[in-house]
Amino acid sequence: MKKRLLSLLAVSAITVTLFAGCGSSGSGTSTADKGSSNAKEYQVAMVTDTGGVNDQSFNQSSWEGLQNFEKNNKGAKVSYLESKQESDYATNLDKVVDSGNKLVWGIGFAMSDAITKAAKSNPDVNYAIVDNSYGDDTPANVTGVMFNAQEPSFIVGYIAAKTTKTGKVGFVGGIKSGIIDQFQYGYQAGVQYAAKELGKDITVDVQYAESFSDASKGKAIANKMFSSGCDIVFHAAGGVGVGVIEAAKEANKFAIGVDRDQAYLAPDNVLTSALKLANVAVENLSKEAMSGNKIGGKTYTYGLKENAVGIPTENKNMDPEVYKAAMAVQDKIKNGEIVPPYNEDTFKSFGK
Incomplete structure (x- = not known):
């Protein structure tokens, strides 16, 4: 379904020219x-x-x-x-x-x-x-x-909660750190915020790969999440996330990309991406x-x-009403009405 576009970010596609080197x-x-x-x-x-x-x-x-x-x-x-x-x-x-x-x-x-x-x-x-x-x-x-990676993470968490059919979503992190905490707790808070709106209990399965490059480990973790009932998995794990997206494609579930618009990796199975430009x-x-x-x-x-974080303007796998609601949430973050948490302590106090 074609989405009504809202100009948040204009990102040009750049062709990356790589030259393989020897040694380390x-x-x-x-x-x-x-x-x-x-x-x-x-x-x-x-x-x-x-x-x-x-x-x-x-x-x-x-x-x-x-x-x-x-x-x-x-x-x-x-x-x-x-x-x-x-x-x-x-x-x-x-x-x-x-x-x-x-x-x-x-x-x-x-x-x-x-x-x-x-x-x-x-x-x-x-x-x-x-x-x-x-x-x-x-x-x-x-x-x-x-x-402020917690900002787009909150938005994609909100979208995940509004989209899930099973009431169970996942998060795959690379290596635990203050940076990845922004993604994890922002996402969990977004899920929590939407669940409260919906009057539902929605759980978040959180696991870490202890790597930013092991795609096979990301795929294995995501496969386990999908088989245990998650129907959407968000990753903040660099190259590990390529495996998460592969697992979503094979299971015909949804993954949420990170940093860049990763829809091109699996056009029918990437729900959206948390952009960090x-x-x-x-x-x-x-x-x-x-x-x-x-x-x-x-x-x-x-x-x-x-305009350095957000979500893509085009999200073909997302319900238009969910996108519209997510943009309203984005506006609330911009004006300070919602302040997404960035670590465990701020998450515990969020919404209180």
């Missing part, structure tokens, strides 16, 4: 002229976490942001290095500095320690990290980027840095008000 990391460069080094070039690189640049999630979204940055800013040149394991972080950060990059992005909270050490060793290089804040201890040459932040802050503006020493937070 892969690397990629832009499609710009690869000629000799130009003094006018502003080089920006990103180092992925272990999910990899083609994780169908926030690493990929971040790389799309850098590609847009290069496309839209003359003189910009971008590249990436892919981490296969945590021990690659420090090595890859050193490599991109040695290559002359002026801004280095670390993708994912797991890179926080490696970024801190690299920034201390290279005070003349600017660093930025997605999904981490150092608070008052943020080094002068480091920028933290955070998202890392590409928006990465492109905007890279442009600020290239322009000479100081972005270091602080944290930037992106949410619904910045």
Whole structure:
């Protein structure tokens, strides 16, 4: 069924060009002229976490942001290095500095320690990290980027509760952390909010894969959830989530995607996605840095008000009335009438 579109986010589809590397990391460069080094070039690189640049999630979204940055800013040149394991972080950060990059992005909270050490060793290089804040201890040459991921998670939880036929839905997390708590508890609160509206009891099965890359584990967890009565499963698990979506397709149930619009992975089995548009932040802050503006020493937070989180405008598997109700909930979050919880403590007090 065709949905009435509401302009929340306009996201361009970017073709990701990947180049496989040898050893512990892969690397990629832009499609710009690869000629000799130009003094006018502003080089920006990103180092992925272990999910990899083609994780169908926030690493990929971040790389799309850098590609847009290069496309839209003359003189910009971008590249990436892919981490296969945590021990690659420090090595890859050193490599991109040695290559002359002026801004280095670390993708994912797991890179926080490696970024801190690299920034201390290279005070003349600017660093930025997605999904981490150092608070008052943020080094002068480091920028933290955070998202109010609990906001779109609340919305998709609300949608799940309004859509479920069994009264049982699931959540699959990657590795437990403060970041993934935003997704879990935002989602659970959204389910709870809708259940109260409906006057029903709707349960949420929560499990963690202890990985962001093991798709087979995600598939196994989701299969178990579906066989135990869940008919909708939301994941916040990077590459693990690809397995969750595969399980939904095979079981003919619904999955809810994360970070990017993941409907293309299973057009008939992705109900919607909780968007966290890392590409928006990465492109905007890279442009600020290239322009000479100081972005270091602080944290930037992106949410619904910045049009950096939300849900897709097109959701063919969703009832139009559910979409309409979800947009009303979104408006309540924007105006502060609903404040989605982001951890266990705020979840316990939510709605009281």
